Amino acid sequence: MTSGPPEAPQQPSGQASRELLVRVDGVSKLYPRVHHPGERLRAFAALLAGREPVEGARVLNGVSLEVFRGESVGIIGENGAGKSTLLKVLTGVISPSRGSVEVNARVAALLELGAGFQPDFSGIDNVRMKAALLGMSARQLESRLDEILDFADIGDYVHEPVKHYSSGMVVRLGFAVVAASDPQLLITDEVLAVGDESFQKKCIRWIENFLERGNTLLMVSHSMYLVQKLCQRALWLHQGAPRQIGGVFPVTQAYLAWHEEKNAAERRHRSAVQGEGGLYRVAAFRLPGHGPGHGPATDGQAADADLTIPAGSDLDAELILHSPDGRAPVALLGVIRADGTPVYGVASDFDGVAAERVDEQHFRFRIRFERLPLLPGSYSLRGHAMDPEGLRLCDTAEIRFSVCGDSRELGMVRLPHRWS
Amino acid sequence: MNPLSNPVFRQLVARAVRTDYLHNLTGFAWLIVQPLLLLAVYAFVFTTIFKARAPAGEALGFVPFLAVAFWPWTAFSESVLRAAGAVSANAALIGKVAFPSELLPLSTVAATFLMHMVGYLAVLVVLQLLGTPLYWPGLLAALPLLALLCLFACALSLFASALQVFVRDVGQILPPLMTFWFFTTPILYSADALPPGLAAAMRYNPMAWYAGRLRDFLLHRDFSLGPADLVVPLLTLVLFGLALAFFRRFSAHFEDFL
Numbered sequence: 001m002t003s004g005p006p007e008a009p010q011q012p013s014g015q016a017s018r019e020l021l022v023r024v025d026g027v028s029k030l031y032p033r034v035h036h037p038g039e040r041l042r043a044f045a046a047l048l049a050g051r052e053p054v055e056g057a058r059v060l061n062g063v064s065l066e067v068f069r070g071e072s073v074g075i076i077g078e079n080g081a082g083k084s085t086l087l088k089v090l091t092g093v094i095s096p097s098r099g100s101v102e103v104n105a106r107v108a109a110l111l112e113l114g115a116g117f118q119p120d121f122s123g124i125d126n127v128r129m130k131a132a133l134l135g136m137s138a139r140q141l142e143s144r145l146d147e148i149l150d151f152a153d154i155g156d157y158v159h160e161p162v163k164h165y166s167s168g169m170v171v172r173l174g175f176a177v178v179a180a181s182d183p184q185l186l187i188t189d190e191v192l193a194v195g196d197e198s199f200q201k202k203c204i205r206w207i208e209n210f211l212e213r214g215n216t217l218l219m220v221s222h223s224m225y226l227v228q229k230l231c232q233r234a235l236w237l238h239q240g241a242p243r244q245i246g247g248v249f250p251v252t253q254a255y256l257a258w259h260e261e262k263n264a265a266e267r268r269h270r271s272a273v274q275g276e277g278g279l280y281r282v283a284a285f286r287l288p289g290h291g292p293g294h295g296p297a298t299d300g301q302a303a304d305a306d307l308t309i310p311a312g313s314d315l316d317a318e319l320i321l322h323s324p325d326g327r328a329p330v331a332l333l334g335v336i337r338a339d340g341t342p343v344y345g346v347a348s349d350f351d352g353v354a355a356e357r358v359d360e361q362h363f364r365f366r367i368r369f370e371r372l373p374l375l376p377g378s379y380s381l382r383g384h385a386m387d388p389e390g391l392r393l394c395d396t397a398e399i400r401f402s403v404c405g406d407s408r409e410l411g412m413v414r415l416p417h418r419w420s
Numbered sequence: 421m422n423p424l425s426n427p428v429f430r431q432l433v434a435r436a437v438r439t440d441y442l443h444n445l446t447g448f449a450w451l452i453v454q455p456l457l458l459l460a461v462y463a464f465v466f467t468t469i470f471k472a473r474a475p476a477g478e479a480l481g482f483v484p485f486l487a488v489a490f491w492p493w494t495a496f497s498e499s500v501l502r503a504a505g506a507v508s509a510n511a512a513l514i515g516k517v518a519f520p521s522e523l524l525p526l527s528t529v530a531a532t533f534l535m536h537m538v539g540y541l542a543v544l545v546v547l548q549l550l551g552t553p554l555y556w557p558g559l560l561a562a563l564p565l566l567a568l569l570c571l572f573a574c575a576l577s578l579f580a581s582a583l584q585v586f587v588r589d590v591g592q593i594l595p596p597l598m599t600f601w602f603f604t605t606p607i608l609y610s611a612d613a614l615p616p617g618l619a620a621a622m623r624y625n626p627m628a629w630y631a632g633r634l635r636d637f638l639l640h641r642d643f644s645l646g647p648a649d650l651v652v653p654l655l656t657l658v659l660f661g662l663a664l665a666f667f668r669r670f671s672a673h674f675e676d677f678l
Binding site for chain 2: 031032034037040041043044047088091092093094095107109111112116118120121125128129131132133135136137138
């Protein structure tokens, strides 16, 4: 699942009216190594000669991105994936080693906590500087100063040096100036997370309003909730390269699933030694009617997760168990999330279900999960062979599948509910 | 882009003036008192201890001779030394906000020059009050000269501040270089007093021209023009253009080295 389906962002109007605001074309960034004087000199010599530095940290590798007016794009990825560097390249704070960047809009960026704030100066002085950096003239600032102080809502602290501020207050002031600068393109890094609950809400309301006016947003966040709430599209950066770009739901879900699998893989590795060889084995395990190519995965290995089931549809599974002694084994079926969290499990003897004998040594179980209430994400269905007493787990097979849908509900399972 | 109308430039200058000169209540008073105290010290040292005599033909005495050239030199030298570190000192700003970073050294030069010019004016006024007949109309010719000197400081600052990002040793080399330059420029002495070989070499020192012309305008009422009066201003302008191009060529890479 290295690349998702190319998903066209929903545009209210025709293609012709789409105005390209940001074009990032094959951008790579290599930070030269400059710790020792020798390295500095070598890197500087490379710079003078117009060559790329020989050694360094490659933070971005071949990133391309197009953003049109009115779009909102979330940039996601694990720590060190290059998200902040991409934003820095976009705002022109750093220049790419390769590739090109074009931005045709009045940009306001909130890259880091208190970007451009000098700790020794008072809040109001820093507001003046920040406003100037955002391109506001002194007169414009005077007319919007009340609005800014009102939005920041930090009271008389504006006259204190910024070094006495809490990090939340710095963000409040920073965001207030950005909001007042009337940008067309807002670029934010993970800064909103610092503010308290009520200020975060205020910012989110402001951003929603900002987007409704037809403006454009590029944001980095680790909160998939926030990304799904504010963005139409998402770019998943992995080790400096784009891993998936597309609609916000498929990309964020794939990203979350990847995280869950990464965690589960670590756990699996730890428990791999506990594999038990039992008498009763899984002979076949499949999901009939859910597309081809999901053959038996009887050796306990997970099959490829190429099964996609729309949320709310029926899920059918068939489990054939092999019993050497001809006694009917018990089947245990379980749904687990990709990170290993159990969602639901049920055994045939709980429900008093008898196996259908296929031949002397094989028994078939069929199960249907009606209107599958799983929320979008990656899951596995596990089929286990247990001894006829239902006491000992003998064998396991696993089929991975993902549930797709545009739901923003949280958790794993949709609980039936009614608002009143 | 004219930096004088740039709000960021104005903020930076205002900030530099406040932190470096007006950080206490009496800051503004010191701005005038300090140069005057310094003038008193030089007057005492050079007229009493060293018994320095004004060069031949210098009717106005040694102290005016020194003061007229010394304050512009201080403005120049201190601007360059301060501004050389302006980019590295503002690493936090450069890594986080996109703005023309040449404003950092330029605003430092502007602030330093501005403050020293206030002191210079105070010194000139006091000299006049103490009985030195300064030629005040000469100030009209001296002002463009000082502006040009400021531009010269800007040019060197752009070179030095950009270079210092990549080669940090610049910050260590510059102060002794400036001291050497001070003593090889006829500020404490007159170029006429030099041996003929050295006097000829002075033609390649633009600061000698600046110091000489300031004395000509303010003390000697000498407004005759020579080839140097065309060459040095032109050289200053060309140097400034080159320095700005140099700075902009490398400013995109500052963040990598800071």
